[in-house]
Amino acid sequence: MGSDRRKFLHKTAVGGAWAALVAAGWLRPLRLLAAPWNKAAFEAQALDEALRQIGAAGASESDQIQLKAPEIAENGAIVPVEIVSRIPGTQAIYIVADKNPQPLVAIFELLPGLEPFISTRIKMGESAKVRAFVKAGGKFYVAVQDVKVTIGGCGG
Amino acid sequence: MKIRAQLRGDVADVKVLIFHPMETGLRKDPLTGDLVPLHFIQHVVATLNGKAVMEAQWSRAVSKNPFMNFRVRGAKPGDKVAVSWEDNDGEKGSIETTLE
Amino acid sequence: MRVLCPGYGKGGRAMLLVAACLAQAAPAQASPEQDRKAFLSTYREKFPGIPVGSYVNGALMASRDAMEQFDGIMAFPPFQDAIDRGKALWEAPFRNRSTFAACFPDGGRNVAGNYPYYDARSREVVTFEMALNRCRQKNNETPYAFDDPQTMGALTAYARMLSDDMLTDVKVRGKGALVRYAAGRKLYFTRTGQYDFACASCHLYNAGKTLRTEILSPSVGQTTHWPVFRGGDDLNTLHMRYRRCLQQMRAPLLPAGGEALNDLEYFMSYLSNGLPLRASVYRK
Numbered sequence: 001m002g003s004d005r006r007k008f009l010h011k012t013a014v015g016g017a018w019a020a021l022v023a024a025g026w027l028r029p030l031r032l033l034a035a036p037w038n039k040a041a042f043e044a045q046a047l048d049e050a051l052r053q054i055g056a057a058g059a060s061e062s063d064q065i066q067l068k069a070p071e072i073a074e075n076g077a078i079v080p081v082e083i084v085s086r087i088p089g090t091q092a093i094y095i096v097a098d099k100n101p102q103p104l105v106a107i108f109e110l111l112p113g114l115e116p117f118i119s120t121r122i123k124m125g126e127s128a129k130v131r132a133f134v135k136a137g138g139k140f141y142v143a144v145q146d147v148k149v150t151i152g153g154c155g156g
Numbered sequence: 157m158k159i160r161a162q163l164r165g166d167v168a169d170v171k172v173l174i175f176h177p178m179e180t181g182l183r184k185d186p187l188t189g190d191l192v193p194l195h196f197i198q199h200v201v202a203t204l205n206g207k208a209v210m211e212a213q214w215s216r217a218v219s220k221n222p223f224m225n226f227r228v229r230g231a232k233p234g235d236k237v238a239v240s241w242e243d244n245d246g247e248k249g250s251i252e253t254t255l256e
Numbered sequence: 257m258r259v260l261c262p263g264y265g266k267g268g269r270a271m272l273l274v275a276a277c278l279a280q281a282a283p284a285q286a287s288p289e290q291d292r293k294a295f296l297s298t299y300r301e302k303f304p305g306i307p308v309g310s311y312v313n314g315a316l317m318a319s320r321d322a323m324e325q326f327d328g329i330m331a332f333p334p335f336q337d338a339i340d341r342g343k344a345l346w347e348a349p350f351r352n353r354s355t356f357a358a359c360f361p362d363g364g365r366n367v368a369g370n371y372p373y374y375d376a377r378s379r380e381v382v383t384f385e386m387a388l389n390r391c392r393q394k395n396n397e398t399p400y401a402f403d404d405p406q407t408m409g410a411l412t413a414y415a416r417m418l419s420d421d422m423l424t425d426v427k428v429r430g431k432g433a434l435v436r437y438a439a440g441r442k443l444y445f446t447r448t449g450q451y452d453f454a455c456a457s458c459h460l461y462n463a464g465k466t467l468r469t470e471i472l473s474p475s476v477g478q479t480t481h482w483p484v485f486r487g488g489d490d491l492n493t494l495h496m497r498y499r500r501c502l503q504q505m506r507a508p509l510l511p512a513g514g515e516a517l518n519d520l521e522y523f524m525s526y527l528s529n530g531l532p533l534r535a536s537v538y539r540k
């Protein structure tokens with residue numbers, strides 16, 4: 001693909017490129033691919049309810065999950081979280097922040113070809129445990145880390 | 157959206173930044189004092205040559221202008237990596253890059 | 257918080273600062289170079305093992321955890337869209353078809369390190385932001401408000417990046433320049449507001465200490481990294497930050513782009529001579 005088309009896609013990233021990709025047969029419309037948004041899990045306000053909704057209630061702690069998050073988050077609006085799973089057959093990775101109004105933050109379903117690695121940035125309302133759940137071979141595993149969130153900052 | 161893909165052997169390391177407000181519905185507009193409505197990305201799909209390799213579901217707690225880094229195995233130069241998203245208002249976006 | 261005076265200081269210059277602190281007055285007039293060296297000497301004592309080059313990271317330099325977050329975010333900054341908007345402002349021609357780039361040598365590349373400078377003709381300190389506005393006025397456009405993140409903020413988010421890695425190279429030469437430098441220096445050492453703090457109280461005499469969970473950053477390096485994006489999206493220019501600090505210290509505000517803050521920026525930028533600039537960075 002020429003760099004011109006790439007530039008076009010960069011500039012028209014919303015809507016236009018989407019339609020072009022669908023028309024070209026690169027992508028099926030999202031709705032056909034993806035499962036419906038897990039409202040019950042994402043809107044659960046209690047941690048155990050959120051875990052129950054995703055089926056992770058009985059997860060066992062695993063040192064085969066590498067969870068990397070700051071000890072003290074510089075700003076709760078943008079907390080970098082990186083997860084690597086060494087558990088064979090990793091199918092999905094979930095991020096949970098215990099004290100968020102809705103603890104389930106994100107679900108990443110790893111289809112064949114994807115390395116069991118994900119890195120993103122999340123919002124945390126207050127200091128809490130961040131949990132990385134891994135679904136592998138139909139079972140759930142978890143790694144936990146405390147992340148402090150401070151209010152304040154001088155920004156200088 | 158911005159995308160950066162680097163091929164290391166047969167693994168494509170893909171970093172993507174989506175410009176999206178990811179409004180939680182809890183923030184007040186400083187000018188009007190009204191709550192800014194909930195507006196956040198719910199679905200993200202990453203594909204390699206059109207085949208889905210990752211499907212994500214996000215909550216409003218993913219940071220504003222969300223960043224994501226993932227790695228795809230079995231990639232080679234000339235392959236196309238695309239990331240598409242859809243939000244709770246049905247708005248969509250997409251970006252594609254060719255691996256070098 | 258009781259202001260503590262340093263009980264140490266290598267060499268005569270740093271001792272001048274101690275004496276001044278104890279006397280609760282601005283230190284005796286010294287040359288800009290003497291000031292810069294005295295400040296550096298004091299900070300080397302307060303931040304042992306940290307190279308001066310790292311001071312540009314401010315409070316972040318004292319925490320590996322904080323620097324890792326900074327590096328991670330800066331690798332792919334979420335505020336790239338704001339920088340792109342700034343680029344559009346920079347590149348958009350004026351009505352008379354000239355551009356910002358035409359106002360500066362080398363199209364605006366590697367210029368910001370020379371600012372602020374003293375304009376002997378108008379007898380005032382000129383900051384980079386003022387130079388951008390002078391460019392607008394020269395081309396019959398209305399100047400931007402100095403504290404508007406949408407205009408001046410966004411513009412500098414891009415325009416200052418054209419000078420990334422340039423070393424700070426502020427000159428204070430001649431009587432007029434020295435007068436303005438001295439005015440900025442005096443402001444830096446003047447106690448003000450409800451808490452009766454001077455900039456020096458926190459950022460010189462108590463740099464490195466913690467005040468309400470925040471590490472007090474040294475003034476060397478403070479002017480090199482603007483604008484900042486707090487929390488990844490809240491654009492703050494240096495003068496916006498000065499004003500916010502005055503507000504936090506319960507001190508009377510000074511106008512962004514006004515003489516007092518320009519003089520202060522002049523003095524403080526001189527202290528950072530030799531340190532590299534890096535615009536549009538993440539801060540908490």
